[in-house]
């Protein structure tokens with residue numbers, strides 16, 4: 001595994017290729033489009049790029065349904081384009097983290113094409129096939145994307161498991177032959193010089209394979225108890241590490257829906273585990289028992305507690321990751337900030353939080369310029385299977401489209417997938433033709449072009465904050481000491497490392513707050529021009545150096 005712990009000192013930029021930049025005028029982002037923006041990526045000061053899946057896929061779930069792990073999605077380009085992108089990133093000292101989807105494949109993958117042919121096909125056990133019960137599915141497990149997690153295959157009169165869409169059959173990691181296939185495909189990408197792997201839904205590769213009914217209506221509880229954290233999880237991760245990762249200088253970050261502060265360390269064993277894992281404590285805090293389209297209010301007090309709980313968990317072993325948004329969640333400024341009258345200040349405040357917290361920060365494309373949620377005018381505007389399936393479920397419960405749309409516009413994944421906004425020109429400069437998904441209407445005033453080289457812009461602030469993080473090791477590896485736990489407006493904390501100590505003040509409110517700054521504190525960075533000491537204006541963020 002890593003001889004170097006480069007990832008602990010890195011800032012990672014997440015690129016959703018379909019929406020980053022279209023280079024050949026087909027309305028879909030592609031690898032040459034990313035290459036055309038490589039100097040922009042360099043200008044951000046980031047150390048690594050995480051690419052969402054770029055493998056051959058029928059695109060049922062944004063590429064998270066892979067039909068060939070060894071081929072590039074033709075819409076995105078060729079393997080030569082990939083090799084060029086990797087080389088150009090490495091020339092600029094930027095590492096590449098690939099996204100591997102190993103909990104499930106596409107139903108158009110040859111493995112599944114074989115597996116469904118007959119009960120005695122050699123590939124049958126690459127997936128989970130079970131007989132139905134009482135004329136229905138084997139158990140009551142719901143899919144992440146609505147409906148049952150089982151699909152009936154008439155040809156062999158059995159059901160196959162798919163925690164996600166019916167076109168994403170779960171791979172059976174209990175089968176050593178499947179695990180060997182996974183090892184081979186990982187080696188293929190690591191032999192090409194890839195520096196890191198983001199492991200999709202790694203928490204579910206070992207699940208309850210006795211398949212009991214779930215005993216709760218709370219979906220996130222069902223994930224925790226039945227889909228994730230299964231009995232052989234540590235074994236499977238340790239095997240992949242021993243057979244593959246230990247032979248490369250590769251960083252591994254798992255995506256862990258269902259992990260808990262108590263069991264996170266099980267995934268992060270220094271010798272046999274992953275380097276990092278994404279937790280979802282804050283990501284699910286505003287989801288009710290019905291999941292994404294059952295939004296509930298969130299409180300800053302709980303938000304702060306979640307950061308403390310997980311920092312304590314990761315302080316024990318392994319290393320944490322910090323993110324406030326990605327391709328699966330609404331835009332951070334719309335979700336956690338104030339994207340109306342305090343759009344600029346709150347975007348910068350969230351960037352300050354992300355880049356001053358312990359753990360490797362992951363910034364999602366567009367958040368560095370304060371991109372906001374979009375507005376679906378009808379469900380037909382959505383390009384996300386989760387939203388479409390969610391609407392089907394909602395209709396069955398008698399919900400009207402406007403009510404569902406309000407929820408989808410608040411918490412749906414489409415918000416993060418609108419084309420990157422480069423200029424105030426047509427389609428935000430993403431493409432010369434109508435993109436695969438409508439550009440956000442505010443692209444004319446929120447874009448890279450009008451924020452470049454503008455001192456007070458969000459983009460400029462992001463670049464400055466990245467420099468601050470790189471210049472002060474206390475912000476990447478220092479200890480974390482929250483204060484003002486009880487406040488519903490102020491998120492304040494210390495970061496300490498030997499003699500260095502930094503005080504971070506974040507006013508998560510539209511009001512003015514008082515805070516007694518220690519004598520001798522030196523302001524390092526802030527999102528307002530100089531103002532009154534001991535007073536925080538609406539959504540004001542300040543980092544003070546209080547080193548002794």
Ligand code: ISL
Nearest residue numbers: 061064101144164200201257291292328
């Ligand atoms: O979007 C969610 C459902 O509410 C998240 O819980 C998400 O599905 C879950 O964290 C797993 O996400 C990953 O795997 C999915 C894919 O749709 C997501 O884009 C990916 O990030 C299935 O591969």
Ligand code: CA
Nearest residue numbers: 022024028030
């Ligand atoms: Ca294209």
